[in-house]
Each structure stands twice: as C-alpha cells, then as structure tokens.
Amino acid sequence: MLFMNDKDEYSSQPVKEKVQMLPLGDTAVTVSFGDKIDETINQQARVLSNYLDSHPFPGMKETVVGYTAVTVYYDPVTVFKHHPQTVPFSSVKEILSGALAAADGDKHESKERVRHIPVCYGGAFGPDLHVVAALHGRSEQEVVRRHSETAYRVYMIGFTPGFPYLGGLPEDLATPRRKSPRLSVPAGSVGIAGSQTGVYPFASPGGWQIIGRTPIKLFDLKRDPPNRLQAGDRLYFDPITPDQFKHWKGAKGHDPACE
Amino acid sequence: MTLLVNKPGMLSTIQDLGRNGWQKAGVSTSGAMDSWALRLANALVGNEPGAACLEITLSGPELCFEEGHWIAITGADLSPVIGDRRVPMNRPVYVRKGTVLAFTVPVKGLRTYLAVDGGIDVPEVLGSRSTALQAQFGGLNGRAIQSGDRLPAGRKSAFPHRLLQKDEAFYYVNWTVNPRLLPYHHPRLIRVVAGREWAAFSKPARRNFLYTAYEVTRDSNRMGARLSGLKLELKKEKSLISSPVSVGTVQVPANGQPILLLQDRQTTGGYPMIAHVISADLPKAAQARPGDKLSFRKVSLEEAQRLLIDQEKKLQSIIRSIRIKRSEF
Numbered sequence: 001m002l003f004m005n006d007k008d009e010y011s012s013q014p015v016k017e018k019v020q021m022l023p024l025g026d027t028a029v030t031v032s033f034g035d036k037i038d039e040t041i042n043q044q045a046r047v048l049s050n051y052l053d054s055h056p057f058p059g060m061k062e063t064v065v066g067y068t069a070v071t072v073y074y075d076p077v078t079v080f081k082h083h084p085q086t087v088p089f090s091s092v093k094e095i096l097s098g099a100l101a102a103a104d105g106d107k108h109e110s111k112e113r114v115r116h117i118p119v120c121y122g123g124a125f126g127p128d129l130h131v132v133a134a135l136h137g138r139s140e141q142e143v144v145r146r147h148s149e150t151a152y153r154v155y156m157i158g159f160t161p162g163f164p165y166l167g168g169l170p171e172d173l174a175t176p177r178r179k180s181p182r183l184s185v186p187a188g189s190v191g192i193a194g195s196q197t198g199v200y201p202f203a204s205p206g207g208w209q210i211i212g213r214t215p216i217k218l219f220d221l222k223r224d225p226p227n228r229l230q231a232g233d234r235l236y237f238d239p240i241t242p243d244q245f246k247h248w249k250g251a252k253g254h255d256p257a258c259e
Numbered sequence: 260m261t262l263l264v265n266k267p268g269m270l271s272t273i274q275d276l277g278r279n280g281w282q283k284a285g286v287s288t289s290g291a292m293d294s295w296a297l298r299l300a301n302a303l304v305g306n307e308p309g310a311a312c313l314e315i316t317l318s319g320p321e322l323c324f325e326e327g328h329w330i331a332i333t334g335a336d337l338s339p340v341i342g343d344r345r346v347p348m349n350r351p352v353y354v355r356k357g358t359v360l361a362f363t364v365p366v367k368g369l370r371t372y373l374a375v376d377g378g379i380d381v382p383e384v385l386g387s388r389s390t391a392l393q394a395q396f397g398g399l400n401g402r403a404i405q406s407g408d409r410l411p412a413g414r415k416s417a418f419p420h421r422l423l424q425k426d427e428a429f430y431y432v433n434w435t436v437n438p439r440l441l442p443y444h445h446p447r448l449i450r451v452v453a454g455r456e457w458a459a460f461s462k463p464a465r466r467n468f469l470y471t472a473y474e475v476t477r478d479s480n481r482m483g484a485r486l487s488g489l490k491l492e493l494k495k496e497k498s499l500i501s502s503p504v505s506v507g508t509v510q511v512p513a514n515g516q517p518i519l520l521l522q523d524r525q526t527t528g529g530y531p532m533i534a535h536v537i538s539a540d541l542p543k544a545a546q547a548r549p550g551d552k553l554s555f556r557k558v559s560l561e562e563a564q565r566l567l568i569d570q571e572k573k574l575q576s577i578i579r580s581i582r583i584k585r586s587e588f
Contacts, residue, residue, distance in 0.1 A: 022455055025505045025535030026563040030455070037500060049283075062280045064503040064526065071503035073282070076538070076564045077571045087561045088568075158501065158527030161285040161394050165501065165527075201285075202394070219284070221384060221396055227284035 019100065021093050024071055027061075029092055031100070032069040037167060042155050045070045046232045048096075051103035057095045058082045065231040067155050067165065072096065112234050117199065119148070119190050119237045120245040121212035128209035132175045132192060144239055146170055147211065152197070154233040162201040162219030162227045166235060169197040181207035188214045190237065212237075215248035261326045262375065262410040265359065268320035272481075273379050273398035273410070274522075276309040278387035282503065282526045289389035289397065290522050292370050292481065292545035295442050295574060296334035300374035302578040303331035303351050303436075305418050305585060310378030311388035311398075313410070315371040317548070319362025320404065322373075327356045329376040329418055335368025335546055341428050350435040351585070353420040358428045368443070368546035377413035392481060392523055418585065434584055440577055442542045442570060447472075447551060449540050450558045450566070454509060454532030456493070464491040464515075468533060472552035473517060479549055481523040486553065490515030493531060501529040507536035507544070519544060537563035539570045 020032045031048060034041040042065070049063045049070045059078030064071045076088035083091035121144040122129040133140045152168040159165075174195040182205065185191070189200045191208030200206060201218040214237075218228045229235065240248070274297065277290020291297035291314055298308045313320075319337045332339050332348045339346040339362050346352055346360065354360065362371070381388050381399055390398025399408060423430065457465070473488035491511045504510065508520040510530040519536060520528070521544075536544050537558065547553060558566075 023452065023560050024455070024503070024532075025507050026452060026538050026560055026567060027507075028503075028505045030502070035500070062282055064282045066502040066527070067500045069502060071505075073279075073505070076567055080564070080568050088564050089560050156501075156527070157283060157285045158503065159285060159525050161281075163285050219394075225284065226385070231283065 021096060023089055026076060026089070028071055028073045029089065029096065030066070030069045030071045031096055034068050037067050037155065039153060039167070041068050042153070042167075043232070048100060048103045049231075052096075052099055055099065055102070057092075057099075059088075059092075064158070065156050066158075113230070113232065114234045114236070115154075115229055116236045116238045117190075117214050117218075117228075118216065118240045118244070118248065119212040119214050120240050120242055121147075121190075123242060125213035125242070125245065126190070126211040128178070128191070129211040132173065132209055132211055135175055136172055143173065143211070146173055147197070148237045148239050150236075152235040152237075154229050154231055154235055156231045157227060157229060160201060160204070162217075162229065164198060164218070164229045164233075164235070166197055169195055171195065173197075175209050177207040178209060181205055182210075185210060186213060188216070188218075190214060213245070215240075215245050261324065261328065261412040262379075263323040263325055264320060264404050264406055264408040264410065265323055266321040266361075267404045267406055267408075268315055268362065269318040270316040270481075271320045271404045272314050272390040272392065272402075273311050273381055273404070274314040274389045275311040275387055277389055277522060278385050278391070278397070281385050285526050286385065286391070286394065287524055287526050288506065288522055289391045289481075290387065291372065291389075292522055293334050293372070293542045295542040295570070296370070296372045297374075298574060299349065299436065299577065300331045300333040300372040301378070302581045303333070303349070304329045304374045304376040306374060306376065306378050308578075310374065310413070311381065312375075313373040313379060313404070315362065315373060317365050317369055319371065321359060321361045322410075324354050324356060324358045324360070325409075326412070327354065327420070328412065328415070329353055329420065330360075331374045333372045333374075335371045336366040337368075337371045338363040338366055339371075344428075346429065347431055347435065349438075349441075350432055351418075352429055352431040353423075354429040355423050355427070365548075368446075369548045370545055375412045376418060377415040380411045380413035389522075432584070436577055436581075440573055442539065443546060446543050446546065447553050449544055449547075449553050449555055450537045450563070451509065451534035451555050452537060452558060452560050452563050454534045456497070456499075456531035457533055459493050459497060459531060460511075460533055461492050461494050464493070464533075467491060468517070469555055469557055472554050474552045475547050475549050477549045481521055483521050483524055484519040484544070484547065486517045486519060488516070491517060491533060497531065499529050499531060501527045504528040504532070505535065507538065507541055508532055509534045509536065521545070537566060539563070539566040 079088040277288040395401035473486035
C-alpha cells in the first residue's frame with residue numbers, strides 16, 4: 001500500500017492520548033485511562049492488569065485495579081538490575097507501554113464472572129431500610145426489589161480486605177449517609193451511602209444506611225482465594241428470608257456465590 | 260517453643276518483609292516498618308533476609324529464652340538489658356537458656372527489631388508471617404504479643420557458640436556494624452517526591468510543607484503517622500475518586516493536616532496526595548516518635564530511586580561482610 005489513509009493511522013490515537021503514566025512515589029506507577037467512573041475505562045484498566053499479572057516483568061510486585069487506573073507496584077532495585085542503563089521509573093514506563101500495546105492485542109477479556117450475594121433485607125438486619133423507603137416515597141418491598149434486581153459492577157476492591165466498590169446503584173435509591181455514624185456496624189451489612197452501595201466485610205464503625213445483611217463472608221482466610229469478589233465481577237444481591245439467613249450454610253453446594 | 264513472653268511491652272508484633280500480591284483484594288502489605296533494620300537483624304544471626312522478627316515499639320517486652328539462641332537487636336535503641344548489663348545492638352549476641360531479655364530507657368528511635376536464629380516460626384498467611392493488626396490475621400493469632408505467649412523459633416543455623424561460664428547469661432562478638440552505615444542520618448529530615456496532587460495545592464501550602472516542620476502526633480500507629488503543622492490547602496476544593504495508595508504516601512484530608520501512610524495502611528484512599536516519602540527515608544520515618552518534628556525536602560524521582568539503589572548496595576555489602584565475619588568463628 002503506497003498511501004495510508006489518515007484515518008487508519010490515527011484512528012486509535014484519541015484513546016491512547018488519554019492514557020497517562022503517573023508515578024505513585026518511587027515504587028509504583030499508576031496507568032490512568034481517564035478521570036471519571038465509567039465501565040469502559042475500568043475495563044481497560046482490568047485488561048492491562050490481567051495482562052501484567054500473567055506476564056509480570058522482573059521487579060514487578062503486584063497490580064491493583066482502581067476505578068479508572070491500574071497501579072503497578074515494583075521494586076526499583078530489581079528493575080535496575082535488569083535495566084542498569086536508565087532510571088527504573090523510565091524502564092517501567094517503557095515496559096508498560098509495551099504491555100499496553102500487547103494487552104490491546106488480546107482484548108477479549110476472559111468471560112465475565114457473575115457473583116450472587118444473598119441478602120436478608122430489612123428488620124433487624126436492615127434497620128435503615130425504612131429510611132431509604134420513606135425518603136423516596138416507596139414501600140420497603142419496592143426498595144428491596146429495585147436494589148436486588150439491579151446488576152452491579154465491582155469496580156475495585158480496597159479500603160479493607162474484600163470491600164467492593166460497586167457501580168450501578170439506581171439513582172432513585174441514592175440516600176445520604178446517616179447524620180451520626182453507628183459505632184459498630186455488623187460484618188456483612190449491606191448499605192447505601194450517597195450514590196454508592198456496598199457490603200461491610202468486617203464489623204466497623206460506619207455511617208452508611210444499612211438496608212440488609214448477608215450471611216456469607218466477603219473475606220474468608222479459610223477459602224482460596226480469601227476474597228469472594230474481584231474487580232470486574234458482575235454482582236447481584238439475592239433476597240433471602242430471616243430463616244434462610246439463620247440456617248445459611250457456607251459449605252459448597254449450598255452456596256450460590258460459589259459457582 | 261522457645262521465647263516466653265513475660266511482659267508484652269507497648270506494641271510488639273511479629274513482622275517480616277510483608278505480604279505481596281493481595282492489595283487487589285484489599286489486604287495491605289503490613290511487614291516491618293523499618294525493613295532495613297529487619298534485614299540487618301536477620302543477616303546478623305544468619306537468617307534469610309525476610310525471616311520473621313519481633314517488632315518492638317518504644318517500651319519493650321520482657322522475654323525469657325527457653326533455649327539458647329543467637330539474637331540480634333537493630334533499629335531503635337530502647338536500652339536492651341539482660342540482668343543489669345546492657346546488650347549491645349547491631350551485632351550477634353548469644354544468650355543462654357533461661358536468660359531474660361528486657362528493655363529499659365528508650366534512648367533513640369521508636370521501633371526495635373529482635374531477630375532470633377531460625378526466625379520466629381509462626382504459620383504464613385497469604386505468603387507472609389507479618390501481623391495484620393486491623394484484619395486480625397498473620398503473626399501470632401493476628402494480634403500483638405501478650406504475657407504468657409510462646410514464640411516458636413524455626414530451625415537454628417549451625418552457627419557455633421562457645422561454652423558459657425557458669426554465671427554468664429550471654430556474650431557477644433567483638434565486632435559491630437559501623438554506625439556510619441546505618442540509614443538514620445539527619446533523622447528528622449525526610450525526603451519526598453511530588454505526589455499526584457502536588458500542583459493542586461496552593462503555593463503557601465507547598466511552601467509550608469517544605470519549609471516548616473510537621474510534628475508526629477500521638478494518633479499515629481502502624482497504619483499511618485498523623486502529622487500536625489501549618490494547614491495544607493488545595494487551590495480549590497477537589498473531589499477525588501478513591502484510588503490505590505502506597506507506603507510513604509502523604510495524603511491530606513479536609514482538615515489540612517497531613518497523614519503519612521505506613522505498612523498497615525488501607526489499600527486505597529480518596530484524599531489528595533501532596534507527596535510520597537522516598538523509600539530510602541522510610542527507615543527514618545518509621546523511627547520518628549510522637550512529638551518529633553519532621554522537615555520535608557523535595558527531590559526528583561530519579562534521585563529518589565538512585566538513593567534507594569545506593570542504600571541497597573550498602574546494605575548488601577554489609578550483609579556480605581557479616582557473612583565473612585561469621586565464617587571466621
């Protein structure tokens with residue numbers, strides 16, 4: 001081909017221009033794909049993270065997916081041993097540029113993981129369900145239906161072990177935090193804070209509006225891996241009765257989250 | 260079973276070089292706050308660099324050795340004693356079975372590392388023996404040590420020791436690490452590189468951060484050192500999306516008082532990051548006590564990484580020399 005069409009040559013440029021590599025101190029770099037919470041941006045981050053996890057470079061310690069970026073932790077000393085001609089950050093940037101191009105090549109992300117979390121809504125398990133219902137002028141049943149019919153996306157795990165940052169809460173369920181936070185919220189509590197919804201993996205103080213509780217552990221060292229959820233998961237909350245909650249078995253075969 | 264805890268001290272935890280690969284699951288790295296001191300202690304007793312040690316904070320424990328051991332004490336000088344005799348730091352010390360090690364006056368620094376030959380042999384959890392205090396796993400049942408605990412030591416090195424006299428509780432070698440090689444010069448001067456929001460902070464804020472001192476407050480722990488000083492403000496309010504943070508990250512919540520994130524930090528944060536302490540100065544930061552006033556100096560990322568590589572070269576040559584010295588026994 002003698003002449004190249006401008007469009008072909010530059011068509012992939014706009015996306016690439018948005019990719020930024022920013023140092024996070026002297027032992028990590030954040031590869032950022034944008035600055036807003038967005039499914040496509042988060043997916044780009046996951047694609048690069050998956051690629052790096054299966055093709056780690058010498059000195060790479062780990063990768064963590066954020067809402068809009070992947071943070072890559074590395075040991076500058078090991079990187080320098082392999083690339084003594086330049087400063088480790090520059091070497092890592094170059095390696096990551098290569099990884100970006102290669103990850104772009106095998107874009108077909110592995111099949112989406114779907115996870116179901118059983119939740120007993122309302123009552124003693126969800127003392128703020130009535131607050132959410134009253135605020136939006138709905139019945140408690142409607143709030144439960146709306147919250148449990150929605151497909152959520154796990155954007156990232158962080159804050160505490162196993163805590164999922166979820167996207168997808170219907171706007172008409174968004175509810176401000178409690179004015180005075182509770183001193184202790186039980187492990188497994190499902191709550192709403194502003195336009196976020198999530199699950200407390202451990203008992204902790206908290207200001208979220210608690211609408212239910214799950215009997216399963218989001219982080220359990222007896223399991224391998226211990227975290228029930230990972231970035232990229234499609235997540236559903238399945239309503240269960242207080243009786244089901246009481247008799248919930250974490251054992252395999254009884255656990256819909258164990259698929 | 261080999262180390263009996265008579266008294267636990269203020270906060271003594273089992274730590275190694277930390278947990279890698281689980282931040283994506285929200286698990287922080289934990290591990291020794293002063294990893295330089297931990298690696299030195301291990302080298303002195305012939306352990307692998309990442310063997311588990313006891314990290315001791317400010318007021319030390321009282322420990323009874325139920326077997327004879329080579330030990331080494333590095334990091335902060337908290338006046339280790341056996342009976343009424345000082346135990347020298349930064350060198351191999353042989354302690355006889357039945358000896359009680361205690362700590363008296365905290366002279367310098369905050370965190371001491373006690374290595375025993377064979378390392379402290381608690382089970383690995385997610386690839387590390389470090390105690391994760393918040394999540395309550397790792398180390399000894401996920402908590403600080405308590406009176407009555409027994410800390411198991413691993414298989415001892417075949418490092419010979421001479422016979423002790425009847426009334427002799429311990430003895431030590433006649434060499435030590437040259438204090439000039441320790442990474443604690445100018446202990447209150449901490450070098451940083453710019454953080455992601457550096458330019459978003461107001462000019463006075465950036466000036467304050469670099470030219471006035473920030474005091475380590477009592478609210479500091481293994482998660483982070485809360486600092487207090489002149490308020491640090493953004494040019495204009497900015498709401499950030501939570502994102503991963505790192506050890507050494509200095510983040511500034513709305514009250515304008517910076518927090519230096521340490522080994523047990525949460526894995527993600529949503530506050531603006533003004534700076535990051537360079538890795539070569541993390542040992543100094545780990546040794547800063549509540550009440551200490553820290554001054555920050557900004558260096559380039561290139562210089563930060565060069566300093567770390569130099570520091571590592573120095574430590575490696577110390578470790579090599581220790582090996583040679585030990586082989587002369």
